[in-house]
Amino acid sequence: MINSLHHVQIAMPAGQEAEAVAFYVGVLGLKIVEKPLILKHRGGVWFELGNVRVHLGVEEPFSPAKKAHPAFEVHSIDAMSERLTQRGCAVEKGSDLPGVSRIYVHDPFGNRIELLQRTLHDNGSPT
Secondary structure: OOOOOOOEEEEEOOOOHHHHHHHHOOOOOOEEEOOOHHHHOOOOEEEEEOOEEEEEEEOOOOOOOOOOOOEEEOOOHHHHHHHHHHOOOOOEEOOOEOOEEEEEEEOOOOOEEEEEEEOEOOOOOEO
16 A cells, blocks of 8 residues: 655756756755765756655656646745745746645746645635
């Protein structure tokens, strides 16, 4: 049986680790995690924050994920939207779902990222 999601891997072009760090650390606020020595030669960068783990792996030829995406839950969708805008990122408002507000942004490589905030607790009361 599956217990939890360990990490999500997102593709990136070769040689653009600095751009990945600038976005995933500088914009989204994740922290860099040292890749195991046996994997360093492949390029890419690993990030995490709490129990959120994101691995960016080099894929050649590279093609950005325009539909498939990770969705990160945030404390405040408004604060995150403001943070993204202040850092020069184009923010797209997503259609709200019952109990969820969401926005989309693209990483420097064109990969789609969803950010969401729950607006209702599981019992239906506001957060």
